[in-house]
Amino acid sequence: MAADRNGMQRIAELRDALERRLRRTVPTIVIAGARAPRLPNTTCIAMPGVTGETQVIAFDLAGVSVSSGAACSSGKVSHSHVLAAMGFGEEIALSAIRVSLGWTTTGADVERFCEVWTGVYARLHGSGNGSETVATMAMVH
Numbered sequence: 001m002a003a004d005r006n007g008m009q010r011i012a013e014l015r016d017a018l019e020r021r022l023r024r025t026v027p028t029i030v031i032a033g034a035r036a037p038r039l040p041n042t043t044c045i046a047m048p049g050v051t052g053e054t055q056v057i058a059f060d061l062a063g064v065s066v067s068s069g070a071a072c073s074s075g076k077v078s079h080s081h082v083l084a085a086m087g088f089g090e091e092i093a094l095s096a097i098r099v100s101l102g103w104t105t106t107g108a109d110v111e112r113f114c115e116v117w118t119g120v121y122a123r124l125h126g127s128g129n130g131s132e133t134v135a136t137m138a139m140v141h
Helices: 002-025 052-061 081-085 090-094 107-125 131-140
Strands: 042-046 096-100
Touching: 002 042, 002 107, 052 096, 052 107, 081 090, 090 096
Parallel strands: none
Antiparallel strands: 042 096
């Protein structure tokens, strides 16, 4: 039982590190439930202006698996009713992706995800809202 708690704490720390890194890169991103008690292995990140479906394809092309929409409606192409119930508007709900971490996730995996996310953001988000900074950061990595 203690090993499970330690493992969950480690995963929560990786999730929190992932979120901090993305927020440093693009302070305007939306992380659903960031201030609420939640599962340690999952984060939901919105990239306003870019649909979740488009992000899923871009991440897939980079070799990273993410999901869009609610986990309980897998396979449907629509906005998350869960995010709507949390008070997020349709634009945020349609631009959200879900990222899951597991027992074998490492700091290097989180770093790789953040690098790919930064590149996806720079390519798909277009100009404004810090994309110039993101493009510069992507070239540094």
